[in-house]
Amino acid sequence: MSAPGTSAGPDLDMRTRFYAELDPLLDAHPDLDVVLAVIGAARLARVADRHPGRVVDVGIREQAMIGVAGGLALTGRRPVVHTYAPFLVERPYEQLKISLGHQDVGAILVSIGASFDASAAGRTHQAPADVALVAALPGWTVHVPGHPDEVAALLHAEAGRSGRAYVRLSGQRNERPRPTDGRVHLVRDVADGPGAGAGAAPLVLAVGPMLDTVLAATADLPVRVAYTATPHPLDAVGLRRLAGSTPALAVVEPYLEGTSAAAVAAALADRPARVVHVGVPRDVELRRYGSPDDHAAAHGLDVAGVRRRVETLVARRVGSPSSGRKSELPT
Template identity: 75%
Template sequence: MTTLTTTGPAPARALDLRTRFYDELDPLLDAHPDVDVVLAVIGAGYLPRTIARHPGRVIDVGIREQALVSVAGGLALAGRRPIVHTFASFLVERAYEQVKLDLGHQDVGAVLVSAGASYDVSAGGRTHQAPADVALISALPGWTVHVPGHADEVGEILRREAAGTGRVYVRLSGQRNARPGPVDGRLHLVRDGGGAAAADGTAPLVVAVGPMLDTVLAATADLPVRVAWTATPHPLDTAGLRALLPSDRPTSLAVVTPYLEGTGAGAVAAALADRPSRVVHVGVPAETELRRYGSPREHAAAHGLDAAGVRRRVEALLG
């Protein structure tokens, strides 16, 4: 079990995750002759050099998101490794049937990379918001979901998955943590909470997913809880979760996600089926439909996903 370091000076301000994704594409195409990039207008304006250096390998299908995924499926059937990109609401929700059939049912691989996350593009209205994207992808068999929280994680994930063959969803967000973490698919203990309860594993555990880590750390700074983190919520590191929780006494756990509340609840319940547990899932509430544009910060506060909102939910778990 590894423990991440969260002390010491923060590194220089990193690129945002989406910019890092665009910067990675040119060297990826150099390194992997079988990789193609498929776009639906969004992103093309950031890639003039990449398009010029790799003619025919950056394919813009226009504002046709269903065709975006279908073209990727055809490329994969032909032995290519497509990296497919647009906003999450268009890539997952609008083209969900094509994701299900042209990739999943055909049993071919691709790397889907979204931007916009739950409400990063709040000024675009509800059409550009997709808090349910991870739940939708997780409902399909054979997918891995990465939710990086730092630009360096984006680079590492892309380089690894470009060389792979599986079906992968990478969710990019405007929110980010100050420091990168390991993207090995595992849960990592970030803070042990201190005291005897932390030493014997009985202190409540708060699991932060992706870019929620810094918010969770701020929310729980003076609370008697342990904090763990992962950038890969699906499939869940069930062995790591069980190792972090006691096997012989009741368990308290909070899972904090930047997407739909309760996503992954089934996997958590299955992992702890033989243990008495009290679990709270913190995310974008399914019953909340905000009809004002606002800013991403205002949306986070309204959904209870700022530090104050997360703290209220963790305090309720403790109390």
């Protein structure tokens, strides 16, 4: 996948790639503005100099940041709003609901921090419920890219639209980019065996940066693996096509477990489906520090944890859930 609008290399992390794309985005879209609350301001100083008045730092005032974005949108501007996920979604949630949603104006929200990228910063910087909260508001599209190239593609696509979009950046990434067309794509198939019908093998849907973990966790399991970078609204047609008539499905998301449950249930409402949702558990709050990998392992989102959950979909257990895979996280 080529990088639109910039020569920035795919070796950049998602956050750095986002910053690198803003200059060409502002060049290409005269109606675009960037609204910050301190986070990112220093790294965008040159962009602000090149585009006077179009990079606005409101200070540590996240509610005001969304209000300013809503005001800009009401005048016909297209704001790109950026900070850590809990300060972009949870703290100003009422402003998302009123200043953007109730006014029915568009904006592009771009978060960093994911669920626990800033694990050493403590619970204040963690937001595993962010996607569920945004998806609860009408009219939003949620993108969860799995690679820096996907970040670039999604940003350039949304800059040319008028709706409300949330782009969730993560420190975790897949080795290679995948399509960003909003659809569910089959990544790995299996031979279902003689006489087996379509969809006979269980399907594992990986969202965004969970794909490489899912591929490693299921390498020797008789399951198919699919991918999407846009979990909301979910590609119901694509999911139904891949799931088959009697689906066994696991949905692996890097945020609150079951966030996509309602959309999956609606897509498969007429089928006797067995569904396992894998994500950050709703009844667990980690109250100690550690690395992002430590948090992933504690929440069952590492290779071993995902494997244990997916194994419940297959007819027999394959191998040992702890067969040395705990440390096999993708780089």
